[in-house]
Amino acid sequence: MTGVPLNVDWQQILLHLFNFTILFGALYILLYKPVKDFMAGREAHYADMDAKAEQALADAQSSKESYESKLQSFDAEIKAEKAKMSEELETEKEKKLSAAKTEAETIIQDAKAQAEKEKSKIVKSAQKEISDIINEAMDKLALGESDADVFDKFLDAAEEKSK
Amino acid sequence: MSKEKKRKAIIFFAALALVFMAGAVLTGSSEKHETVQEMMRDSVLHDLNKISLLGIKDVNPGLIAGFIVSGILILFALFCRIFVIPKFKLVPGKFQSVLETVVGLFDGMAKTNSHHLNGFLGAYIFAAGAFIFTGTLFELFGVQAVTTSGHSVSLPAPFSDINGAIMMGCLSYLVILSGGIIGNGVKGIGKTLKEFSLPISLSFRLFGALLSGALVTELVYYYSSLSYGLPVLVGVLFTLLHALIQAYVLTMLTSLFYGEVSEKTEKKKKAKDKAGEKADAEESNQESVDNNEQEAAA
Numbered sequence: 001m002t003g004v005p006l007n008v009d010w011q012q013i014l015l016h017l018f019n020f021t022i023l024f025g026a027l028y029i030l031l032y033k034p035v036k037d038f039m040a041g042r043e044a045h046y047a048d049m050d051a052k053a054e055q056a057l058a059d060a061q062s063s064k065e066s067y068e069s070k071l072q073s074f075d076a077e078i079k080a081e082k083a084k085m086s087e088e089l090e091t092e093k094e095k096k097l098s099a100a101k102t103e104a105e106t107i108i109q110d111a112k113a114q115a116e117k118e119k120s121k122i123v124k125s126a127q128k129e130i131s132d133i134i135n136e137a138m139d140k141l142a143l144g145e146s147d148a149d150v151f152d153k154f155l156d157a158a159e160e161k162s163k
Numbered sequence: 164m165s166k167e168k169k170r171k172a173i174i175f176f177a178a179l180a181l182v183f184m185a186g187a188v189l190t191g192s193s194e195k196h197e198t199v200q201e202m203m204r205d206s207v208l209h210d211l212n213k214i215s216l217l218g219i220k221d222v223n224p225g226l227i228a229g230f231i232v233s234g235i236l237i238l239f240a241l242f243c244r245i246f247v248i249p250k251f252k253l254v255p256g257k258f259q260s261v262l263e264t265v266v267g268l269f270d271g272m273a274k275t276n277s278h279h280l281n282g283f284l285g286a287y288i289f290a291a292g293a294f295i296f297t298g299t300l301f302e303l304f305g306v307q308a309v310t311t312s313g314h315s316v317s318l319p320a321p322f323s324d325i326n327g328a329i330m331m332g333c334l335s336y337l338v339i340l341s342g343g344i345i346g347n348g349v350k351g352i353g354k355t356l357k358e359f360s361l362p363i364s365l366s367f368r369l370f371g372a373l374l375s376g377a378l379v380t381e382l383v384y385y386y387s388s389l390s391y392g393l394p395v396l397v398g399v400l401f402t403l404l405h406a407l408i409q410a411y412v413l414t415m416l417t418s419l420f421y422g423e424v425s426e427k428t429e430k431k432k433k434a435k436d437k438a439g440e441k442a443d444a445e446e447s448n449q450e451s452v453d454n455n456e457q458e459a460a461a
Binding site: 006007008009011012013015016017019020022023024026027028030031032033034035036038039042045 | 207208209210216220222223226229230233236237240241243244248251253262263266267269270285286287289290291293294321324325326327329330331333334
């Protein structure tokens with residue numbers, strides 16, 4: 001083709017264009033798109049994995065928080081239970097103490113009454129014995145024993161009694 | 164390997180290289196059918212060496228190279244689609260990593276430079292980048308073809324043919340224009356047309372870069388005295404760099420301009436307003452600082 005600078009040939013340019021168009025199409029369909037699709041798929045796969053891991057982490061975090069709150073509530077419950085128990089214990093203790101006191105007082109009173117009874121009984125028996133001794137002494141006096149003998153006998157009898 | 168063995172291996176390879184060199188010098192090169200001037204002129208103008216395209220039309224060797232490179236790339240893609248991609252794993256192996264890195268590179272470039280409509284852009288710059296890179300490396304292999312005049316020529320890079328470079332430049336411009344239209348409608352067309360020099364600059368940048376590489380390589384290989392040692396540097400390293408740089412430049416420019424024209428205009432206005440407010444605030448701050456300084460001086 002004469003007259004065109006550098007022998008530019010439009011027909012050959014179109015042939016080059018035809019060649020490149022086929023190459024572009026083939027490379028796009030056979031290489032570029034499949035590789036890009038694979039890369040996008042892998043990216044999506046890892047993004048999905050990442051999202052799942054994040055979800056699992058969030059779930060774990062939330063369950064940890066719920067367990068922590070449950071633990072805290074358990075602590076509070078245990079404290080309340082402890083307080084209740086100690087209160088009950090205190091009441092029971094007081095009850096038992098008062099019962100013991102009452103019982104002790106009753107025992108003391110009973111003992112006192114018994115002692116009083118015993119005392120009066122002893123006094124009575126002693127009085128009776130004294131009167132018996134006196135009576136005996138009077139009888140002996142009346143029978144002619146000396147005062148000294150009577151007194152000695154009285155002392156002996158008293159001594160014997162005391163033994 | 165012991166030192167003695169190493170020394171023997173070095174001597175063996177040096178002797179082998181000398182034998183090849185002596186053979187090449189003694190046998191001499193076959194008679195050249197064109198002078199270096201003619202050869203270099205043909206590299207630029209493509210008016211001498213034509214190759215018949217299935218008997219339909221005589222075309223430049225660059226077009227044939229383009230077809231071959233496309234065929235290689237399509238075969239490679241087919242191989243990957245059938246044997247490699249179905250076996251892709253979540254934790255990639257070496258080859259999978261390479262494929263993913265290349266696709267990710269162009270996809271990332273499209274996404275970074277154009278926040279809207281970057282799906283098509285990514286696919287386009289991937290194809291363009293792969294074509295430019297592989298096409299430029301293709302000239303390293305020196306695949307031979309027979310011209311219509313019966314001579315043998317080594318096929319050049321597809322874009323050292325001006326027609327290929329114009330196609331790539333103009334197509335990139337059309338892609339940018341399509342981005343402008345989809346993103347901004349009529350305004351997008353206006354924005355794209357403002358860059359009217361873009362198709363020319365894209366085309367000729369590619370053509371110039373690859374042509375200069377081809378010329379230097381042709382020159383080096385034309386003279387047998389330059390054909391020892393030097394091609395390692397010129398042929399391999401330069402071509403590799405070249406392939407990388409040209410693929411990167413065209414794809415980067417395309418994605419940059421695409422992003423610019425497809426960006427919504429309102430956002431730009433807002434950004435401008437924000438920038439104006441910031442500038443005003445800085446100005447007032449500067450004034451207050453100046454006043455304070457004056458007061459302090461007084």
